[in-house]
Amino acid sequence: MKTLNVNLPGRSYDILMERGLLSRAGELCRAALPKASRLFVVTDSTVGPLYLNRIIPALENTGFETAICEIPAGEASKCVEQLSRLWECMMDFGLTRTDAVVALGGGVVGDLAGFAAATILRGVDFVQIPTTLLAQVDSSVGGKVAIDLQHGKNLAGAFWQPRLVLMDPAVLGTLDDKTFADGMAEVIKYGCIRDAAFLFWLEQHPSRQEIMADIEHVLYTCCDIKRSVVVEDERDTGARMVLNFGHTLGHAYELAGHYQTWTHGQAVAAGMVKAAELGVAMGITPAGLPERIGVLLGCFGLPVFIPCTHADYAAAIGLDKKGAGDSISVILLEEAGKAAAHLMPKAKLLEELK
Numbered sequence: 288m289k290t291l292n293v294n295l296p297g298r299s300y301d302i303l304m305e306r307g308l309l310s311r312a313g314e315l316c317r318a319a320l321p322k323a324s325r326l327f328v329v330t331d332s333t334v335g336p337l338y339l340n341r342i343i344p345a346l347e348n349t350g351f352e353t354a355i356c357e358i359p360a361g362e363a364s365k366c367v368e369q370l371s372r373l374w375e376c377m378m379d380f381g382l383t384r385t386d387a388v389v390a391l392g393g394g395v396v397g398d399l400a401g402f403a404a405a406t407i408l409r410g411v412d413f414v415q416i417p418t419t420l421l422a423q424v425d426s427s428v429g430g431k432v433a434i435d436l437q438h439g440k441n442l443a444g445a446f447w448q449p450r451l452v453l454m455d456p457a458v459l460g461t462l463d464d465k466t467f468a469d470g471m472a473e474v475i476k477y478g479c480i481r482d483a484a485f486l487f488w489l490e491q492h493p494s495r496q497e498i499m500a501d502i503e504h505v506l507y508t509c510c511d512i513k514r515s516v517v518v519e520d521e522r523d524t525g526a527r528m529v530l531n532f533g534h535t536l537g538h539a540y541e542l543a544g545h546y547q548t549w550t551h552g553q554a555v556a557a558g559m560v561k562a563a564e565l566g567v568a569m570g571i572t573p574a575g576l577p578e579r580i581g582v583l584l585g586c587f588g589l590p591v592f593i594p595c596t597h598a599d600y601a602a603a604i605g606l607d608k609k610g611a612g613d614s615i616s617v618i619l620l621e622e623a624g625k626a627a628a629h630l631m632p633k634a635k636l637l638e639e640l641k
């Protein structure tokens with residue numbers, strides 16, 4: 288089993304990766320949650336029918352009492368109505384402060400269940416069991432939990448670290464190609480921002496089949512980068528901002544498509560290419576890098592361009608959490624494998640996007 292530790296003071300936790308780990312969820316949750324007797328399992332309408340029959344017996348066989356809450360699959364569930372439904376169901380179940388929440392699903396389930404855990408009874412423990420590639424390489428690690436508001440993406444949330452992250456790469460076998468590709472957008476992001484050798488390795492393995500043949504290497508590399516960045520800057524005030532490469536513009540594309548036309552992974556893909564082009568125009572990113580990233584994204588069927596109005600760009604820039612007054616930190620590539628935040632006036636960024 289591969290293990291990484293997210294070493295944060297008072298809330299350090301392990302990320303465990305191994306094929307077949309789902310069946311060992313009971314013993315592993317028991318070790319991480321010694322005081323818990325009840326586990327509130329949140330999943331979605333696609334993942335539940337696929338994997339609950341393995342998780343629930345594993346949890347109950349180690350003495351946990353469980354309740355299940357299934358949300359409709361999809362981004363629309365990252366909303367205040369589903370959050371409130373989870374809160375009420377947790378109270379129906381009799382959840383106490385020593386109990387815990389289990390998020391079994393993709394980034395939507397993890398973000399929503401994590402925020403419910405952060406807020407119910409002023410905070411209970413939670414465990415992430417990510418089932419998409421995106422959730423395994425990114426959203427299950429680092430403690431950003433949130434829901435979307437009508438104004439925009441992830442606008443109500445918290446920093447609330449899980450007690451344990453359990454990754455079973457075997458579950459990726461049931462993903463459709465489009466959802467697998469969404470995860471590849473974030474995988475490619477890690478190569479762009481922190482690891483030129485990994486970016487090169489991805490270029491030598493440009494298909495789902497080749498990635499899956501070495502999936503433990505991919506999960507470990509991405510989670511190790513995320514772990515190191517989060518440990519340096521848990522609250523996203525400096526170093527962590529590089530994880531947002533492609534996201535300011537990506538969130539604009541998600542907003543422009545009302546969170547239905549473009550998935551998060553697709554929007555981030557196009558956002559990374561646009562941010563790289565912006566970097567070239569500003570003399571920060573080497574020429575040719577946007578095309579290089581675009582070719583790799585294209586190998587997985589990800590979009591390299593998404594049309595967006597000036598008004599949608601303006602709205603997303605105004606809501607971006609990297610904003611400070613009239614300025615915003617824009618994440619640009621200084622070379623392949625090296626990203627940095629550049630503070631600039633929001634008006635100048637908007638001008639550059641014209």
Ligand SMILES: NC(=O)c1ccc[n+]([C@@H]2O[C@H](COP(=O)([O-])OP(=O)(O)OC[C@H]3O[C@@H](n4cnc5c(N)ncnc54)[C@H](O)[C@@H]3O)[C@@H](O)[C@H]2O)c1
Nearest residue numbers: 333360361393394395418419421425426431458461462551
């Ligand atoms: N918290 C963070 O740090 C962070 C990081 C990146 C993304 N996110 C958020 O994550 C969300 C996107 O996550 P996502 O791409 O996992 O989307 P998702 O959770 O909507 O999952 C995508 C689809 O795959 C299905 N699915 C999940 N696991 C499956 C499996 N093993 N087999 C078959 N189908 C499966 C789901 O039911 C859903 O229909 C966005 O809301 C994004 O903002 C958060």
Ligand SMILES: O=C(O)C(=O)C[C@@H](O)[C@H](O)[C@H](O)COP(=O)(O)O
Nearest residue numbers: 425429431440441527530531534608
């Ligand atoms: O963990 C982070 O930090 C990230 O920025 C990871 C992103 O991939 C993720 O999409 C995150 O949810 C974006 O957060 P936000 O602060 O831009 O809402």
Ligand SMILES: [Zn+2]
Nearest residue numbers: 473534551555
């Ligand atoms: Zn993201």
